[in-house]
Amino acid sequence: MRHALHFVSGLLFAAGLVISGMANPHKVVAFLDVAGGKWDPSLAFVMVGAIGSFALLNQLIHRRERPVFEGKLPGRRSDTGVSPRLLGGAALFGLGWGLSGVCPGPALTDVSTLRPEVFAYLGTMLVGMVIAQRVFGMDAPKAPAAPADADAADAATEPPSSVS
């Protein structure tokens, strides 16, 4: 039952993607097309709204000792460092995002449209994730030894891939 509350998170997230315009690939491409003469800067405001609200709520939530149900709160600040793996992955993601105008959240939010483009994208995205996780491992190597318990590791030490 406690897990089912994350369904509400998903609902809110999807509503945000649709209302903001992020779920529309052409609007994303128009946002990325800074030099194209018809630049639509709207989606910069998504980042403003999301970062502003999450930064504030992150501070408030850290007044608690621990989450409501289980696990531990990650650090108030993230210490994800810059590495070749991070930058290489980000560049590859940017290549796919620029070609499609779709990042992983909108791909899922757009599933109900039943468009073949969405399923083509999602299918290969899942394949790519499986390959990357098999070849490169779940997380970039971190200096301190990771705790044995994967759940605690995810929450406590904030490996880069848990911020994805």
Add this chain to the structure above:
Amino acid sequence: MDAFTPGASTLGGVLIGLATALTLLLNGKIAGISGVVGRILRPAPGDALWRVWFVAGLIAGGALTFALLPASKAALDFSHAGVGLMALAGLFVGLGTRVGGGCTSGHGVCGISRGSTGGIAATCTFMAVAGLVVFARGKVGG
């Protein structure tokens, strides 16, 4: 041609921030979408079910919001990319997000909100590369 929608885009962003904060409050997890999905594919014990609920909420939330706001569904435009290109892009996104440890939400929203240098560097990198790709294709409005 897309209309400039600063109000709706800010509101949508706030909802995304709220959603991410709710998951953090419930179980202390940073809900970046590519990580949520990737860790379903290779689940740690006891760590998969909330992710499945979250993804189900994303899919249902899209259906619900499109039903409540038909104009937002009518505006959907995939004309810049056919099925083949979308499949190629999906592969790059799947590989890149799991190699780089995040996508627009994990690095862009959560990482920057939490002052992560890696999140900021990753966001600058994928924004720059995506912008260059769009520039190179020159397809918008063309």
